[in-house]
Amino acid sequence: MTDTYGTDGPSTRCVKAASAQPVPGQPVAPFPITASAYHLSDDETADLDTYGRSSNPTWRQLESALAQLEGATSALIFGSGMAAITSALRALTAPGTTLVVPGDGYYQVRAYATEYLARNGVNVVAASSSEMVDAAGDADVVLAETPANPSLDVVDLHRLGMVCRSRNARLIVDNTAATPLGQQPLSLGADLVVASATKALSGHSDLISGYVAGSHPELLDAIARERLLSGPIPGAFDAWLVLRSLGSAGLRFERQCYNAAALAALLDGHPSVSRVRYPGLPGDPAHPVAAAQMRRFGGLVSADLADAAAARDVVQRSELLVASTSFGGIHTSVDRRARWGDDVDAGFIRISAGIEDTDDLIADVERALHGL
The missing domain is CATH 3.90.1150.10 (Aspartate Aminotransferase, domain 1)
Incomplete structure (x- = not known):
C-alpha cells in the first residue's frame, strides 16, 4: 500500500503529537487545565477562552494531537464516541436527506439513526460492509465503519470515496477499530473521521471520549456549533488523560x-x-x-x-x-x-x-x- 504516514514510525508520531511545546522552564509533559470560567478581557472582540462548555486549553492540545495523527487540519473532541458520531450526523443531515449507516457495525449507531434521525425526516438506509459502495449511489451522507464492529468486515474506502464524490455526498468513516495508526481514511477519500478515543488510543479502560477530525472548515465549524449548542463535551481531566495516553498508544x-x-x-x-x-x-x-x-x-x-x-x-x-x-x-x-x-x-x-x-x-x- 502507499504509505501516507510520513517518515516517522507510529510511536514517534504518538510521542510527538502528545508532547507539550518545548518552552524553557515549563514542564515537559502537558498538564490539565480544569476550568469552567475564565477572566474576561475588556476587549470584547478578543478570541479568548470565556466559558468551559465552549473551549478549554487542554481540549485544544488533544485536538491538535488527534488531527496530527489522523492527517487532518483540525479535530473536535467529545464526551464519547457516540457523542462525536451523533453530533456529526445532526450537523450533516436534514429532513429529506438520505443517510447510509453500517448494517453490520456498532448497533447503537443504527439505533440512533432509526429511532431519532428517521423520526425527524431523515431517510435511513442500513447497509452491510459488502453493500456499502452500492448503497452510497443514492446517498447524501454515508457513515462507514471499517473494520466493522463486531463483524470485522472491511469497506473499500477508495471505491466508496469515489462514489460519494461523484454525487457530492459526504463520507464519514468510523476509524475506531483501526485507529489512525492502522488506517487513515482522510487520505482514502473520507470527508470526516469519527472515532471513540475510549478504546485503543486511551487504552486503559478508565475513561470515555470521542472525536471528529477533518480538513473541511465548513464541516468542522458546523459540528463545533452543534457541540456548543447541545453540550456533549468532555471533561478537561478526561481530555488530559487521553492526551497523556497518546504518547504510549x-x-x-x-x-x-x-x-x-x-x-x-x-x-x-x-x-x-x-x-x-x-x-x-x-x-x-x-x-x-x-x-x-x-x-x-x-x-x-x-x-x-x-x-x-x-x-x-x-x-x-x-x-x-x-x-x-x-x-x-x-x-x-x-x-x-x-x-x-x-x-x-x-x-x-x-x-x-x-x-x-x-x-x-x-x-x-x-x-x-x-x-x-
Missing part, C-alpha cells in the same frame, strides 16, 4: 495487533471454533481490501464457538481473559455479542487483544479451549 497498539494476529492464527482451524474473522488473516474474505488500505490490522478478532456456554467456559478456564464489553484496553477481553442484541449466533465472541506477552496469552487461550 503506538507501543500498545503494536502489541495488540501482534497479539490479535497470533490469536487469529490459533483460532483459525481450531476444532472448537467454526469461524474466525480477522482482516490480517491471508484467508479472510476482507484481507485483500484490508491489505491495500491498512497499515496494521487492529487488535480485534471475532470467533464463533458452539454456544453461549462455550463462550463462558473459555473465559472461566482462562487466567488472562477478561469478560468485558468495549475494547482496546491493556487486558485481553472477550465479549459475547449476542447478549447485547447483535445479529450474531449465541456463541459469537469478539476478542480484544491486550498487551500481555504473546507466548503467555497464546498458551493461556490454548488451555482454555482444550476440551470445549
